[in-house]
Amino acid sequence: MLPIHPQDIQFQIDRLAGQDLFLHLEVSSGAYANHLDSSRPPASAFISNAVIRYTQGSISGTGPYRVGLKTEQGWIYAEGLTHVDEFETEQLIMAGHDTQGKLIVALQLGQNRF
Amino acid sequence: MNTIHVEHQNILVVFPHPDDEAFLVSGTLAMYIGAGAQVTYACLTLGEMGRNMGIPPFANRVTLPAIRKEELAASCRAIGIQDLRMLGFHDKMIEFEDQQLLDDQIMMLLKELTPSLVITFYPGYSVHPDHDATGAAVIRTIARLPVVEQPLVHCIAFSSDHEKMIGKADVTIDVTAYLAKKMESIQSHRSQFQAAELVGERDLNDEEIQSRFGTEQFWTYRFD
Numbered sequence: 001m002l003p004i005h006p007q008d009i010q011f012q013i014d015r016l017a018g019q020d021l022f023l024h025l026e027v028s029s030g031a032y033a034n035h036l037d038s039s040r041p042p043a044s045a046f047i048s049n050a051v052i053r054y055t056q057g058s059i060s061g062t063g064p065y066r067v068g069l070k071t072e073q074g075w076i077y078a079e080g081l082t083h084v085d086e087f088e089t090e091q092l093i094m095a096g097h098d099t100q101g102k103l104i105v106a107l108q109l110g111q112n113r114f
Numbered sequence: 115m116n117t118i119h120v121e122h123q124n125i126l127v128v129f130p131h132p133d134d135e136a137f138l139v140s141g142t143l144a145m146y147i148g149a150g151a152q153v154t155y156a157c158l159t160l161g162e163m164g165r166n167m168g169i170p171p172f173a174n175r176v177t178l179p180a181i182r183k184e185e186l187a188a189s190c191r192a193i194g195i196q197d198l199r200m201l202g203f204h205d206k207m208i209e210f211e212d213q214q215l216l217d218d219q220i221m222m223l224l225k226e227l228t229p230s231l232v233i234t235f236y237p238g239y240s241v242h243p244d245h246d247a248t249g250a251a252v253i254r255t256i257a258r259l260p261v262v263e264q265p266l267v268h269c270i271a272f273s274s275d276h277e278k279m280i281g282k283a284d285v286t287i288d289v290t291a292y293l294a295k296k297m298e299s300i301q302s303h304r305s306q307f308q309a310a311e312l313v314g315e316r317d318l319n320d321e322e323i324q325s326r327f328g329t330e331q332f333w334t335y336r337f338d
Contacts, residue, residue: 001171024175030165031206031242035274046163085174093174095167100309102165106175114176 001083001095006059009084012092013057013067016109023050024108025078046106049113052076064096067107078107122151126229126265127195128220128252130158130208130244132186133303137312138270139233140193140299141289142330146231147194148292154197154227156220157186158248161306163205168305181305188302192295199223209247213254220255229265232256236269236333239276257337268332283331290328297323 026046033042054076057069061079069076080096091110098104108114125146129135135143135155143153162179173181183200190198201219203211224232235249249269256264268285289296300307307313318326 001167001174026163026175028163028165031244035241038274083171083174085176091176093176095171095174097167097171101167101169101171102309103167103171103175104165108175 001085001093004059004063004065004081004084004094006061006063006065008087009059009065009067009092009094012087013059013069015089016092016111017054017057019111020051020053021109021111022113023052023076024048024106024114025050025076026103026106027078027080028104030102052109067094076107078105080105081107120231120266121149122146122229122231124227124229125151125153125231125233126223126227127153127155128158128223128232128234128248129155130203130242130248131161131164131205132157132159132182132189133161133300133306134235134245135193135195136189136296136299136303136307137327139330140189140296141292141327142233142287142332143193143195144292144295145287145289147196152197153193153195154199154223154229155190155195156199156201156223158201158203158208158216159205159244160186160200161205164306166306166309169308173305178305182303185303185305189299192298192302194295206244208244208251211247213251216251217255217258220252221258224255224259224265228263232265232267233332234267234269236271236276236280236335239269239271239273239280241273245270253335253337261337264337267335269335270331271333280333284334285332287330287332288328289330290324293323293327296327300327 028044033040054069065081066079085093096105160179167173234252235245237250
């Protein structure tokens with residue numbers, strides 16, 4: 001993956017707006033959080049291949065980045081994004097990694113299911 | 115130091131994640147294989163929800179399963195495992211999976227292979243929910259076999275309270291002679307093994323490798 005350049009992300013967010021897309025959204029402390037440090041309760045969530053459509057969206061911040069996507073009924077939000085997969089026209093794959101390189105957040109949009 | 119002298123013809127290993135075998139049992143499996151055992155490794159998932167993506171990250175959520183599949187195959191080659199079965203369950207979801215489906219697949223393997231030894235996680239003492247659910251499925255399924263058909267079960271346990279609850283391991287295996295294969299197995303998992311809590315980015319010297327990876331421990335599961 002490559003470090004995020006926000007203008008490239010914005011371009012891709014705009015290009016994918018207004019159409020049905022598959023969404024993978026995830027945050028994770030990891031299953032070992034509490035085993036390694038008893039003061040850290042584990043907290044994780046993901047939703048895989050939900051079908052969504054957003055009308056507008058943007059990337060914000062100075063890195064790690066935030067992305068907000070406005071849907072017809074609500075919002076999709078992710079914070080902590082640091083990396084993006086090499087661009088392909090039909091998908092946008094972003095993730096945030098901690099200082100140890102572990103994934104802590106993922107936001108993926110694609111015309112094909114993940 | 116070895117507390118085990120039994121030879122096994124067929125061994126079945128059941129873990130949920132590629133790399134579970136590398137850190138926990140690769141030396142022991144190499145030892146048994148060296149003595150003539152046939153090993154089947156049933157790996158329930160591809161570890162596709164893993165958080166380690168390589169340092170710097172070369173994997174992502176989309177590419178990770180294919181990458182980990184290749185890493186798993188390479189690890190099995192390093193150990194000498196003859197039969198790798200990837201069962202295709204979803205990472206992190208084992209505890210929520212249809213138990214009947216899970217148990218049926220394990221039962222089919224038991225019937226097909228008639229192993230004399232099964233290696234899995236000790237349910238309740240293995241930290242990751244997938245580990246506990248995998249161990250529970252294996253124990254549940256073996257418990258359904260007639261007693262005379264039940265294989266020996268060696269479990270891995272490492273939760274912080276495990277020793278208080280189930281005592282010390284009753285099987286300790288010195289894998290010093292198989293450390294080269296074990297390290298090759300670990301390093302096959304390129305996207306995973308640099309993680310700080312595992313091997314770390316620094317090269318370990320021989321003494322550190324010996325003390326961290328030189329022995330493998332198991333708890334014999336008691337069905338009574």
